Amino acid sequence: MLQHIVRRLLTAVPVMFGVLLIGFVLLQVVPTDPATVRAGPMATPDVIEAIRRDLGLDRPLWEQFLRYLWRLAQGDLGVSIINNVPVAQELGATIGPTLELMLASLVWSIPLGLLLGTVAAYWRGSLFDRAVMAFAVAGVSIPVFFVGLVLIWYVGFKWQLLPFTGRGGPIWTIEGLRAIALPALTLGGVFVGPIARMTRTAVLDVLSADHVRTARAKGLAERLVVLRHALRNALIPVVTLIGLQIGFLLGGAVVTETIFSWPGVGRLAVGAILSSDFPMAQGTIIVLSLGFIVINLIVDILYAVLDPRVRAS
Amino acid sequence: MSEAPLLDIRDIRTVFRTSAGEVPAVDGVSLSVAPGRTLGIVGESGCGKSVLSLSVMRLVPRPGRIASGQVLFQGRDLLALPEGEMRSVRGGAIGMIFQEPMTSLNPVHPVGWQIEEAVLAHRDVSRADARGIAIEALRRVRIPAPERRVEEYPHQLSGGMRQRVMIAMALACQPKLLIADEPTTALDVTIQAQILDLLRALQAETGMAIVLITHDLGVVAEMADEVAVMYAGKVVERGPAAAVFGDAQHPYTLGLFGSIPRLDDESDRLLAIEGTVPPPFNLPAGCRFNPRCAFADARCRETLPPLAPVGPNHIAACLRAPVEAIAA
Ligand SMILES: Nc1ncnc2c1ncn2[C@@H]1O[C@H](COP(=O)(O)OP(=O)(O)OP(=O)(O)O)[C@@H](O)[C@H]1O
Ligand code: SF4
Ligand SMILES: [Mg+2]
Numbered sequence: 001m002l003q004h005i006v007r008r009l010l011t012a013v014p015v016m017f018g019v020l021l022i023g024f025v026l027l028q029v030v031p032t033d034p035a036t037v038r039a040g041p042m043a044t045p046d047v048i049e050a051i052r053r054d055l056g057l058d059r060p061l062w063e064q065f066l067r068y069l070w071r072l073a074q075g076d077l078g079v080s081i082i083n084n085v086p087v088a089q090e091l092g093a094t095i096g097p098t099l100e101l102m103l104a105s106l107v108w109s110i111p112l113g114l115l116l117g118t119v120a121a122y123w124r125g126s127l128f129d130r131a132v133m134a135f136a137v138a139g140v141s142i143p144v145f146f147v148g149l150v151l152i153w154y155v156g157f158k159w160q161l162l163p164f165t166g167r168g169g170p171i172w173t174i175e176g177l178r179a180i181a182l183p184a185l186t187l188g189g190v191f192v193g194p195i196a197r198m199t200r201t202a203v204l205d206v207l208s209a210d211h212v213r214t215a216r217a218k219g220l221a222e223r224l225v226v227l228r229h230a231l232r233n234a235l236i237p238v239v240t241l242i243g244l245q246i247g248f249l250l251g252g253a254v255v256t257e258t259i260f261s262w263p264g265v266g267r268l269a270v271g272a273i274l275s276s277d278f279p280m281a282q283g284t285i286i287v288l289s290l291g292f293i294v295i296n297l298i299v300d301i302l303y304a305v306l307d308p309r310v311r312a313s
Numbered sequence: 314m315s316e317a318p319l320l321d322i323r324d325i326r327t328v329f330r331t332s333a334g335e336v337p338a339v340d341g342v343s344l345s346v347a348p349g350r351t352l353g354i355v356g357e358s359g360c361g362k363s364v365l366s367l368s369v370m371r372l373v374p375r376p377g378r379i380a381s382g383q384v385l386f387q388g389r390d391l392l393a394l395p396e397g398e399m400r401s402v403r404g405g406a407i408g409m410i411f412q413e414p415m416t417s418l419n420p421v422h423p424v425g426w427q428i429e430e431a432v433l434a435h436r437d438v439s440r441a442d443a444r445g446i447a448i449e450a451l452r453r454v455r456i457p458a459p460e461r462r463v464e465e466y467p468h469q470l471s472g473g474m475r476q477r478v479m480i481a482m483a484l485a486c487q488p489k490l491l492i493a494d495e496p497t498t499a500l501d502v503t504i505q506a507q508i509l510d511l512l513r514a515l516q517a518e519t520g521m522a523i524v525l526i527t528h529d530l531g532v533v534a535e536m537a538d539e540v541a542v543m544y545a546g547k548v549v550e551r552g553p554a555a556a557v558f559g560d561a562q563h564p565y566t567l568g569l570f571g572s573i574p575r576l577d578d579e580s581d582r583l584l585a586i587e588g589t590v591p592p593p594f595n596l597p598a599g600c601r602f603n604p605r606c607a608f609a610d611a612r613c614r615e616t617l618p619p620l621a622p623v624g625p626n627h628i629a630a631c632l633r634a635p636v637e638a639i640a641a
Contacts, residue, residue, distance in 0.1 A: 218404035218431035
């Protein structure tokens with residue numbers, strides 16, 4: 001088990017390096033010049049040239065990249081071109097709210113999706129099954145921002161039930177909970193359908209397996225047959241499939257944060273890119289990629305926890 | 314047959330819903346087993362053996378259902394029991410093992426846990442006691458070092474070991490009846506013999522009755538007191554093992570014997586049967602065996618033969634029985 005985790009961690013290293021490289025190159029090909037942005041609209045070419053030297057932008061690209069890596073290793077992510085705040089500091093302040101939002105979204109959507117999918121599979125062909133599947137298909141085809149805007153319009157604006165901009169405070173306070181409700185509903189909402197559908201397929205598959213027949217033959221109650229022998233085994237493919245949706249989750253988080261003005265990494269990334277804040281954008285990309293890698297790792301570990309055959313190999 | 318039967322299956326009919334309507338996979342089967350005895354059920358693939366055994370347990374998968382009949386077990390009709398009471402029969406008074414030891418255990422739970430689960434479903438004992446019972450059950454099926462084995466997962470065990478675990482699980486609650494659906498088919502010959510020896514020894518220890526389903530005549534010959542031969546959802550011959558083996562009366566039974574390759578006696582091959590069992594949605598008129606029967610005549614294509622006595626406790630469903638007169 002430990003070996004499995006270590007091996008996974010090691011494979012994450014080259015991935016991370018690739019991410020840094022791509023993030024670096026990507027911002028090189030953006031047509032905006034960070035020195036010009038920083039100098040402001042009134043600056044003379046001399047001033048811009050000076051800033052360029054100052055930022056090391058006159059050096060060859062490979063050198064810029066190496067310097068960049070070196071600074072990264074020291075925890076120095078640079079300073080925002082727009083407001084001179086250290087990137088690391090901004091990231092530190094936004095990671096918490098982003099994690100909070102993701103957790104608040106997944107903590108209800110995964111269990112609900114599993115429940116709906118399992119019940120639908122058990123009563124396949126029933127009205128309930130068809131309703132869940134219709135809902136799931138809708139969930140896949142409705143974009144996150146649309147769900148968010150509908151919730152803002154009705155729940156937030158028309159009925160004034162819940163706030164819809166910003167974070168209301170720590171999650172354990174009433175204000176905090178009220179403020180996170182709509183963003184978490186939005187981001188989680190788009191996952192319920194896909195998870196329900198994956199679960200339904202996986203559970204249907206397992207329900208006809210021989211070991212489920214054995215479970216019935218030993219006189220287990222149906223509830224236990226379904227929980228311990230169908231859903232428990234179906235979790236293995238479901239976790240794999242959820243793992244494949246990580247990009248979707250991160251993308252959804254970026255959109256959700258932006259429309260709800262949630263002070264997280266996603267909103268920071270969008271702001272930085274829109275304002276050509278070169279170091280800040282790079283920093284957010286690193287954090288989001290790191291998030292991607294970490295979630296992948298968690299999925300991998302979970303996979304090994306769920307499947308003893310994986311653990312052994 | 315003097316003793317009251319433990320299991321008395323009466324005229325059971327199990328159908329599957331298909332696009333062509335409901336088709337019978339088991340069609341009016343009556344069988345019985347006395348306590349402590351072994352009933353062997355033989356027949357080719359697709360003749361309805363598994364569906365019959367699942368019918369007894371009321372575990373016929375959809376779109377199948379038991380259309381009619383009775384399954385009297387210790388005098389009670391299992392088909393009339395409420396689901397809750399039936400559940401306490403499954404794994405309690407009746408244990409069942411299946412053909413596929415590779416897939417019949419759940420790969421994600423330790424084998425001990427899977428036995429404990431069966432124990433806890435039927436007995437009011439603590440988890441720790443259930444663990445003790447599970448270890449004891451593994452010891453009974455001659456699994457070495459059962460204290461360690463309980464922690465292992467099915468993929469860590471060989472096919473033979475897994476089938477032993479299945480047997481341990483089925484017997485953990487001391488059933489009166491064990492239904493074994495092709496328990497050794499998937500195993501190699503040496504392991505097969507070990508498992509059969511084990512079943513016989515356990516039967517002697519516990520006095521349970523066994524319904525042994527197989528398409529291997531050698532296995533039936535070795536194990537069974539009574540034999541029923543099934544063809545296309547029906548019992549075509551039934552009787553004490555000695556009678557069925559020594560004095561087979563149905564052409565299908567004779568054909569099955571003929572299809573055991575015998576290198577020493579070329580003439581037996583003459584009776585080997587061509588073709589396969591007709592599926593339930595495509596049964597021939599008259600005797601269901603007539604398209605493959607060497608003795609079939611015009612009558613056989615019209616009349617479905619009833620089971621009729623051909624000897625003491627020995628019945629067969631053939632219009633032309635006894636056949637040795639024709640065969641000779
Ligand atoms: N789920 C099902 N749906 C439709 N028909 C089925 C189903 N299960 C079984 N049958 C039908 O019932 C018939 C008997 O099947 P059964 O599995 O009882 O045969 P068997 O004698 O156990 O064969 P084998 O030796 O291969 O195990 C088959 O011909 C099949 O057509
Ligand atoms: S009834 Fe006719 S077809 Fe059927 S087994 Fe007897 S001889 Fe053959
Ligand atoms: Mg079968």
